[in-house]
Amino acid sequence: MMLSARNLSWSIGGVEIVEDISLDLHAGEFLGIVGPNGSGKTSLMAMLSGLRKPRSGDVLLDGMSMTLLQRRDVARRIALVEQQAETQERINARQAVELGRIPHKGALSPWSRHDDEIVDRALRDVDMEGFGKRMWHTLSGGERQRLHIARALAQEPKILLLDEPTNHLDIGHQIALLHLVRKQKLTVAAALHDLNHAAMFCDRVAVLKAGTLVAMGKPCHVLTPALILDVFGVLVDVELNGADGCHIRYRAPSLLAT
Template identity: 70%
Template sequence: MRLSACNVSWSKGGVSILENVSLDVVPGEFLGIVGPNGSGKTSLMSLLAGLRRPKSGRILVDGQAIDRLSRREIAKRIALVEQQAETGERISARQAVELGRTPHLGALAPWSSKDDAIVDEALRNVDMERLAARLWHTLSGGERQRLHIARALAQQPQVLLLDEPTNHLDIGHQIGLLQLVRQQKLTAVAALHDLNHAAMFCDRIALMSGGRIVALGRPSDVLSGERIAAVFGIDVDVVHESGGRCHIRYRPPGSPVVEMPVLRRISS
């Protein structure tokens, strides 16, 4: 499924947040969206999910305007994992994941053993199967975040949108989560803080600054030392690797620039 933003702009309280943003998400790719706080990442994710309408421009789903689709139709195609999504209901971890099946249920499609199997797999994928019976309010922030991912996977979308999905997770679960997303047979778009995570897992990166996309392409093409300095105001050394990957080393203020070699994988 192709998801596109076509010259979208959005403002809040008279303040411009996004300005003429255009983006085509290629089917099957893992696209990362990076940028400093306030650059418009979360706002763009909300527009792509159909939660907000752009002030101008259009969001297209396979060439069709997203605002012409019902919420159920959108939810069957697109799942969004937000930064913060809480509930006051006394539900179990499993029940939270079962909510992902809601778009697929109806009078002619009641809950079935197939739905149970999908929920079981989603819990297993995020390593939460053993906590399925625990009540939501007894879980840690990281455990709740993993359940949000499981709920989205249970939704069986064609496009998975993730807004800062590694918040509240320890480093092991951060890497495991992004690897899990990459292994899914669907299109994924993730707003990420960690540039090295984006470089490690994403096929392409969109770099945002001031409500615009200032660069779009392979990680090694987008994440240059000069561009990172201009957008984030920090000094880095970028180690280029084969396949368009790279690794970023952050330098303390005032330290000298170091020329980094291009690293190539040596096959055994």
Template identity: 65%
Template structure:
């Protein structure tokens, strides 16, 4: 599926958070969104998911405005994994993932063995099968994050939105989750903090700064020393690999947070 924005703007009172952003994620593409804290990544993801309606501009899924789609229909096409998504309900890990099947259930479609199989597969994909019967509130932050991703996979979406999905995860699961979603037959849009993760897994990268889209292209095109210094305020060496990818080595700068 193709998800595209046309000149979207989001503001809180007089403060513009996202300012005139136009971009698209093509079918099967892994599009990364990077930028400093406060650059508008999360607000842009919320508009892409239909949780916030732009003050100006449109978001379209395969050419259809999100505003024209019912929540149920949209949830069958698109899944979102937020940075922080907690629940006060007492439930098991498996029950949390079962919530991903909600868009498909109704009077004519009761829970079935197929739903059980889809949930079991989603738990296995994020390495949470051994903890499926554990209570949600006994799980670590990283384990809960993996369940959020499993719940999204249980929705069987065609498009997956991830807002800093590697938060709370150890390095093995950071790499494992990003590799998993890259290998799925999905369109993926992910807001990422780690520039090397973006370089390793993304087909293209969109760079946000102060609410604006300042660069869009392949990792090699976008992740230059000049852009990293200008947008993130750090010095780095960018090493080009033989396979066409790149790796970033950051330089420690004394007093970088002073002032």
């Protein structure tokens, strides 16, 4: 299954947030979307998921314009974990994950043991199986974020879109979560802040700057000192590891003035 953006643009208040972006998300790959704050990552993710209609351009799901598809049909194929996803309902952790089954349920498809097994697996995958009865409002931000990921997995999508999924997580859970996502047999696009996470887990990275796509390719080819200085305004050293790996070392800010 392929997801494609064709000349996507979106603006608000006359300010161009995303400008003429085209890209293809290939079946089975993990695509990282990186860029500084305000570069358009969240707006792009919203358009790719179908939640936001582009001002111009189109999003294609297996070659068909998403505007021609019912929202339920899209939700059976694409799951989005938003950066500020939240719920005000008084539900417990398990019930929050069960929401991921909604696109698959209807009047003639009542809740089943199979649904329970899917929810159990999703909770186990994000290391939250012992939290099922905890009320949502008692959970930490990191715990809630892991449950949002579990909800998306319970949705059984073919494509998983993640908008800064490691927010509120400690470093151990950041690595574990991205490793979990990488192991899934899914097509994934994730907006990421940490360039080393992108280098470690992503097959390709797309780099945004001021709403435009300025580079795209394998992390070790794209994340060069020159590009990182231009896009993020910081000096780095990039160490290559093997044929495709790399590690980014940031220089102390005081060195920028020398």
